[in-house]
Amino acid sequence: MEFVFFGIVIFVLIVLLFTTVRVVKQGYVYTIERLGKFTTAADPGLHILVPLIDRVGQKVNMMEQVLDIPGQEIITADNAMVGVDAVVFFQVLDAGKAAYEVSNLFQAIMALTTTNLRTVMGAMDLDETLSKRDEINARLLSVVDHATSPWGVKITRVEIKDIRPPIDISEAMARQMKAERLKRAEILEAEGDKTSSILRAEGRKQSAILEAEGKREAAYRDAEARERAAEAEAKATNMVSDAIASSGNQAINYFIAQEYTKAVGKFADSPNAKTILFPVEATQLIGSLGGIGELVRDIVKPGEADVTTRDGGTQLPPQRDRVPRASVPRSGDS
Secondary structure, eight states, X not given: XXXXXXXXHHHHHHHHHHHHEEEEOTTEEEEEEXXXXXXXXXXXXEEEOOTTTEEEEEEEEOXXXXXXXXXXXXXXTTSOEEEEEEEEEEEESOHHHHHXXXXXXXXXXXXXHHHHHHHHHHTSOHHHHHHOHHHHHHHHHHHHHHHHGGGTEEEEEEEEEEEEOOHHHHHHHHHHHHHHHHHHHHHHHHXXXXXXXXXXXXXXXXXXXXXXXXXHHHHHHHHHHHHHHHHHHHHHHHHHHHHXXXXXXXXXXXXXXXXXXXXXXXXXXXXXXXXXXXXXTHHHHHHHGGGHHHHHHHXXXXXXXXXXXXXXXXXXXXXXXXXXXXXXXXXXXX
């Protein structure tokens, strides 16, 4: 009997030990109830409870959790039926409120998110629901977080996973997108043609400007050349005039004979001329060629016509390439 009694006592002590000592895992908070009333929240670690009086009420997960919102059929403001999927990220901040302020926390958050999702997206057009997801997420986050704050829950994010428009609307949107792309392509092509035409016109303009500047520069250079040629001609004329003024008729005869000789020499340079016919006046040139040398010596080196010999006499300077004067009757002889 004593052995049985000691066995019963040891069993009771073990049961009391397990009901008294509680170890709370990291990331969780246990609610402690004393005689059925919530008294405290046990943080992670070792806790000693009063036997038969205290007990663990609920084990609350304090980590951030994800709640998947099932697909919903929502009618937009322009009467388009779309399917929407969403997810909610939340975290329990107050274990007591999350355990005792709401009966089923997950079901409550899901219902609250679904109703507000219908409200927010139902007030928007189809185009807005497809293009303004960030705005929808922000509005849902604000509304749901404000509604769940009495439950000791913080809604961190609300994200729209997918929006599924009807098939006919999807096909219409695809055609609209294609037309918009074609429109943009035509606009870009037109702008390219416009830019190309402008650039070609600018090129022609620059070419015309450069050509005009080149012609102006050429005309300026030509005028400058003519001016210099005129100055040289004037200078030569002044020199000739000075020579004529200093030498008289002899210089005139020299220049006339020189130009006449050049004119006659051009007949010989002609490749097609086999026979040269001189006019009657040309015979006078032949008769005057003999005196050209004397004219030159008299004009260029006057006073050197006579050369004094060793014995004191005078001698005419040697004549080079003198042409015998032809006996041509002068116009004054009868």
